[in-house]
Amino acid sequence: MKKSTIAIGVIAAVMAAGYVGYTSMFGAKAVQVSADVLNEKFNEYANPEAFISAQDLKNMMGTDADVVVIGALNPVKPDAPIEGSFSMWRNDYSAADGDYAFDGMRNSVDEMEAILSQYGATPSSTIVVYAANSHHDAARLFWQIKNLGHDDVRYLDGGLNAWMGEGFATGNANPTVAATNYVAPAPQVEADGLATLEMVIDAQSSEDWVILDTRGTNEFDGSTTVSGAFGPGTIPGSVHINWTQALNEDSTLKSAEELQALYGDVIKGKKVIAYCQSGVRSAHTQMVLEEVLGAEGIYNYDGSWIEYSYAHYEQTRSEVKVQNGKS
Structure with a gap:
């Protein structure tokens, strides 16, 4: 075998091992969470309809229900989105550079309407938000979408981690859908x-x-x-x-x-x-x-x-x- 072939093989093996290590260190950790336990917990909440389990989301996505699933996922981390969902990150739903003298502010109602239109959402859609590992970014999306006056917004409890724990498919995300003309039902509630x-x-x-x-x-x-x-x-x-x-x-x-x-x-x-x-x-x-x-x-x-x-x-x-x- 040529030395060059051996060298290429070694490099490939090192890169593969490095990717596995990177994924295990920084990627979402799969967790197993009982849907029955979650639903029992949700029923004690003031608004149970604001939350959903991975199992119930999977069932919902397998029907003709008008559901739009959005992941707030950091692109520098090796997390494959939920299959069939859309993924975005903070720069997508934050104010444009120059709008403020500092970073981190929410984007405008018009910009949120444009995003949801791109995802094929309507004011009657069920919108499920999720994140990975810590999930606070899902809550930020939850807040911004609720600020539009959208009624049916749900937080995936356990996020991508719980989805992976059930062995549900990831990847094949950001599907091509027919765009809508989403209009915020009540943006004044912001x-x-x-x-x-x-x-x-x-x-x-x-x-x-x-x-x-x-x-x-x-x-x-x-x-x-x-x-x-x-x-x-x-x-x-x-x-x-x-x-x-x-x-x-x-x-x-x-x-x-x-x-x-x-x-x-x-x-x-x-x-x-x-x-x-x-x-x-x-x-x-x-x-x-x-x-x-x-x-x-x-x-x-x-x-x-x-x-x-x-x-x-x-x-x-x-x-x-x-x-x-x-x-």
């Missing part, structure tokens, strides 16, 4: 769950509000500044509840009883503003509070720490105070 910087400032001096910091401990205590933010710290008076505390080890949502124990005393009798780095993890917390616990007056701060730190560190606005920040 304001019902959207916190602004001014609301956050006012909430700090009001006993009617509680501000939830859903980030990691290192972000909350100011020891870490995540890329995109303009400095460390937290919003003064924030209550820190990492969004991951709402999850089981298999990445599915905890029971209503467990989530009530986690959040109930903190939010009781209060209106709530949830925030994180850019409104993604906090969208997950908002979904839990509204759809699982049935809480009202829950707002997701879209600008979150990126906007807030910009106002404090770059604009040096005196009314924008920071706790655990730079001296």
